[in-house]
Amino acid sequence: MAVPATAPERDDAAAPTAADVTETAALKRPRVKKSVSTWLWNIAVLIVTLGLWQVATALVGSPFFPGPVAIARAFVDLVQAGDTSGITLWEHAWASITRVMVGFALAILFGVPLGIFMGLYPRTYENSRVILEPFRFIPPIAWIPLAIIFFSGMPRFAFLIFLGAFFPIFTAAMVGVARVEPIHRKVGLVFGASKSWIIRHIVLPTILPDILGGMRVGLGAAWLTIVAAELAGGISTGLGRMMVNYAELVQIPQVVVGMLLIGAIGFLMNEALLLLEKRLFRWRWQVTL
Amino acid sequence: MAMAGDLISDSGNSSAAAAPKLRVDESHCYGDFLVHEGIRFDVRENEFLCVCGPSGCGKTTLLDILSGNMKPTQGSVKLDGHEINPRRDRVSFVFQEPSTLPWLTVRDNVSTGLRIRRTDAAERDRQVDAIIGMVGLKGFEDHYPHQISGGMKQRVAIARAFVIDADLILMDEPFVSLDQPTRERMQREVLDVWERRRRTVIFVTHNIEEAVFLGDRIIVLSTKPARIVADIAIPLDRPRDPLSTDFIALRTQCSEKLHAMQA
Numbered sequence: 001m002a003v004p005a006t007a008p009e010r011d012d013a014a015a016p017t018a019a020d021v022t023e024t025a026a027l028k029r030p031r032v033k034k035s036v037s038t039w040l041w042n043i044a045v046l047i048v049t050l051g052l053w054q055v056a057t058a059l060v061g062s063p064f065f066p067g068p069v070a071i072a073r074a075f076v077d078l079v080q081a082g083d084t085s086g087i088t089l090w091e092h093a094w095a096s097i098t099r100v101m102v103g104f105a106l107a108i109l110f111g112v113p114l115g116i117f118m119g120l121y122p123r124t125y126e127n128s129r130v131i132l133e134p135f136r137f138i139p140p141i142a143w144i145p146l147a148i149i150f151f152s153g154m155p156r157f158a159f160l161i162f163l164g165a166f167f168p169i170f171t172a173a174m175v176g177v178a179r180v181e182p183i184h185r186k187v188g189l190v191f192g193a194s195k196s197w198i199i200r201h202i203v204l205p206t207i208l209p210d211i212l213g214g215m216r217v218g219l220g221a222a223w224l225t226i227v228a229a230e231l232a233g234g235i236s237t238g239l240g241r242m243m244v245n246y247a248e249l250v251q252i253p254q255v256v257v258g259m260l261l262i263g264a265i266g267f268l269m270n271e272a273l274l275l276l277e278k279r280l281f282r283w284r285w286q287v288t289l
Numbered sequence: 290m291a292m293a294g295d296l297i298s299d300s301g302n303s304s305a306a307a308a309p310k311l312r313v314d315e316s317h318c319y320g321d322f323l324v325h326e327g328i329r330f331d332v333r334e335n336e337f338l339c340v341c342g343p344s345g346c347g348k349t350t351l352l353d354i355l356s357g358n359m360k361p362t363q364g365s366v367k368l369d370g371h372e373i374n375p376r377r378d379r380v381s382f383v384f385q386e387p388s389t390l391p392w393l394t395v396r397d398n399v400s401t402g403l404r405i406r407r408t409d410a411a412e413r414d415r416q417v418d419a420i421i422g423m424v425g426l427k428g429f430e431d432h433y434p435h436q437i438s439g440g441m442k443q444r445v446a447i448a449r450a451f452v453i454d455a456d457l458i459l460m461d462e463p464f465v466s467l468d469q470p471t472r473e474r475m476q477r478e479v480l481d482v483w484e485r486r487r488r489t490v491i492f493v494t495h496n497i498e499e500a501v502f503l504g505d506r507i508i509v510l511s512t513k514p515a516r517i518v519a520d521i522a523i524p525l526d527r528p529r530d531p532l533s534t535d536f537i538a539l540r541t542q543c544s545e546k547l548h549a550m551q552a
């Protein structure tokens with residue numbers, strides 16, 4: 001469609017034309033279209049990679065270097081028969097996912113309101129920086145020893161994942177509040193809105209994209225933490241646990257199945273959040289990463 | 290019965306018309322720096338008043354004080370006899386800069402003031418539909434601000450200001466960032482809306498031609514500190530012709546006042 005760079009203003013006021021609408025369309029950043037050919041290319045790259053990998057495996061011929069076929073066989077085996085104690089791959093995966101979800105939900109529950117609060121009252125943040133900031137730099141993995149002593153089961157994982165996901169969400173919400181346009185606040189004020197109306201209808205919509213961005217970072221951190229926490233032991237389920245079990249048995253295909261599944265689940269969760277972002281923020285034309 | 294009722298409400302109206310809708314009497318300083326000195330004027334109900342002054346005449350401060358969002362150091366702004374209060378009174382505002390909320394559609398932007406006042410949904414829709422037709426945004430209700438032009442965004446802001454049953458509408462140079470043809474069209478449109486939805490309007494502008502074209506009356510302010518140097522009635526019929534001799538005479542008169550105090 002031919003879109004003029006600037007649409008001329010019309011003479012009659014009563015009936016705006018499509019020209020007004022398309023005027024800004026030219027300003028939008030071009031997006032790479034996910035066309036059929038992109039899909040075909042991805043599939044082709046995947047097939048070629050797997051083929052090369054299989055060939056390389058055959059050439060090496062070592063049990064320490066399994067190919068796609070051996071890994072696929074291990075996958076089917078883990079899905080159908082389960083691991084050495086009969087726990088299936090889906091049960092392991094589900095255990096990890098629920099832990100991440102619980103910890104992640106807690107991080108949102110605390111991170112968003114606290115971030116908004118400290119964004120609205122920057123002094124509270126400035127005055128407690130001395131505590132907040134160092135905490136941010138203790139990696140969640142460094143909390144594992146303490147978590148092992150104090151908690152077991154779900155609370156332990158929820159705690160560790162909370163620590164991993166909290167700060168990205170909290171920081172995103174807080175920084176977002178500072179970016180609320182003064183004019184938007186003023187619109188609320190001059191029309192007589194209460195403080196709570198402004199928070200709900202001006203601040204929250206403004207920072208929602210930031211929060212979602214923070215959630216995607218937080219989800220990465222949570223997923224990273226869960227595997228490390230499960231490696232630490234004390235439980236029989238979870239993808240991390242399964243991988244350690246098989247590593248001890250030197251059964252590499254099963255370990256790789258765990259790795260690939262972790263990658264796939266993380267990827268799908270991220271895609272789900274991206275999709276949510278696109279749906280919610282049609283009014284934004286920013287390209288997401 | 291109806292006649293008696295009409296008579297009573299008529300006499301009520303005429304006595305209300307005698308008292309000013311808005312009575313401004315204020316002086317304001319920031320620390321030792323006097324910005325407004327004895328700003329005193331009345332605004333009649335449904336009057337279109339233009340306030341004209343050079344840059345640095347304390348225009349932003351005046352609007353903050355008029356909207357009730359700032360207390361003057363001395364004196365007060367009274368609406369219907371009581372001190373103006375943005376939470377209680379219905380004051381709307383059309384800003385100079387784009388002020389549409391980008392996450393809301395045209396329809397939701399226009400209804401902002403109604404939603405703040407908790408108008409019920411059916412009534413809200415009815416009013417929003419009416420005003421959207423009036424400012425020529427029909428068919429664009431579900432568009433987001435980034436999909437429409439600057440002139441249309443300002444129409445959204447005007448609709449948002451006129452849709453509520455406002456006691457006072459403040460306009461802060463709303464057309465200054467628009468190109469000349471759009472600006473002229475928007476001036477005609479805002480008068481059109483005002484004639485259909487009579488409200489008390491205070492329109493601040495640097496542009497004398499705009500003020501003479503729009504206002505029932507013009508107040509000319511001086512600078513540092515701001516004082517009222519002229520209060521000129523514009524008795525011309527609308528629509529006004531900027532090329533008519535009467536128009537030019539009034540414009541010249543305002544210009545001279547403005548330049549006299551700058552010299």
